[in-house]
Amino acid sequence: MTDSAEAPLSAPDLRYGIPGLPPGPSSPMIEAMLAHRSYRNFLDRPLEPGALETIVAAASSAPSSSNMQTWSVVAVEDPAWKDRLATLAGNQGFIRQAPLFLCWIADLSRLDRMGQAHQQQLAGLDYLESFMVALVDAALASQNALLAAQSIGLGGVYVGALRNRPPEVAAELALPPRAFAAFGLAVGWPDTEARAEVKPRLPQSLVLHRETYGTAGEEAAVAAYDRVLAGFSEANGMGRADWTGRMLKRVAGPESLSGRHTMAETLRAMGFPLK
Numbered sequence: 001m002t003d004s005a006e007a008p009l010s011a012p013d014l015r016y017g018i019p020g021l022p023p024g025p026s027s028p029m030i031e032a033m034l035a036h037r038s039y040r041n042f043l044d045r046p047l048e049p050g051a052l053e054t055i056v057a058a059a060s061s062a063p064s065s066s067n068m069q070t071w072s073v074v075a076v077e078d079p080a081w082k083d084r085l086a087t088l089a090g091n092q093g094f095i096r097q098a099p100l101f102l103c104w105i106a107d108l109s110r111l112d113r114m115g116q117a118h119q120q121q122l123a124g125l126d127y128l129e130s131f132m133v134a135l136v137d138a139a140l141a142s143q144n145a146l147l148a149a150q151s152i153g154l155g156g157v158y159v160g161a162l163r164n165r166p167p168e169v170a171a172e173l174a175l176p177p178r179a180f181a182a183f184g185l186a187v188g189w190p191d192t193e194a195r196a197e198v199k200p201r202l203p204q205s206l207v208l209h210r211e212t213y214g215t216a217g218e219e220a221a222v223a224a225y226d227r228v229l230a231g232f233s234e235a236n237g238m239g240r241a242d243w244t245g246r247m248l249k250r251v252a253g254p255e256s257l258s259g260r261h262t263m264a265e266t267l268r269a270m271g272f273p274l275k
């Protein structure tokens with residue numbers, strides 16, 4: 001009989017890199033979500049006509065706080081534009097390679113313009129809460145877009161480095177005040193020759209709390225995840241650094257935030273008072 005540790009992992013177990021989830025319901029959509037992985041290598045092949053519009057329709061289908069729809073997306077396909085944005089976003093080559101680079105905008109500017117058209121000063125936009133609404137709207141829309149793209153055979157990767165130099169990115173995209181490029185999403189046909197595996201996530205014992213938040217068993221579960229992720233990283237040629245080590249480095253101090261530690265000031269200068 002095959003040892004269960006050697007048996008191929010089911011899709012939910014693959015998500016965690018270890019067997020153990022009780023069997024539950026599934027669907028093609030869940031299977032697709034569980035199979036998610038970021039792609040950073042794309043074929044030199046254009047998207048099919050209408051793909052962008054279909055992807056954006058999926059984005060528009062995301063729920064939105066009070067239906068305010070405080071997001072926009074700038075679709076960048078021009079190679080020269082992508083090249084300049086790639087340079088601003090940590091010089092990540094896949095942005096140049098992908099046929100489509102979507103810049104997701106936390107966008108309070110539309111409501112601002114509506115206020116102006118109606119001779120009303122909308123002081124509610126000045127609050128941190130409104131910025132958070134816009135950021136959440138943009139995130140929900142973009143993830144719908146990524147899932148839609150994946151469902152038609154495309155792949156993608158988010159680009160938080162689009163926040164490294166916000167004023168320059170805003171100038172490149174001609175963003176008005178109160179519009180902030182929160183992150184990018186490079187989309188294209190994945191080069192399946194390049195390795196891209198399902199990256200295991202934290203075990204459910206760490207993220208799923210029942211009734212109240214609990215931290216019992218956290219250290220041991222994090223240590224177990226460290227082992228899983230170190231194995232994954234090694235198998236994928238990324239060294240054996242564990243997750244804890246990476247995370248402690250990632251948030252060690254302002255210098256580890258890729259120049260984004262001045263974000264509050266930057267946002268204020270871009271028209272978000274964040275009161």
Ligand SMILES: Cc1cc2nc3c(=O)[nH]c(=O)nc-3n(C[C@H](O)[C@H](O)[C@H](O)COP(=O)(O)O)c2cc1C
Pocket residue numbers: 036037038039040092157158159160161162183197198199
């Ligand atoms: C908001 C956000 C920003 C990200 N920024 C970058 C980035 O700038 N460069 C990059 O290579 N990956 C970036 N990623 C991809 C993550 O590294 C990736 O999602 C994570 O390692 C999990 O891997 P997976 O998506 O393959 O499951 C970003 C992901 C998110 C959600």
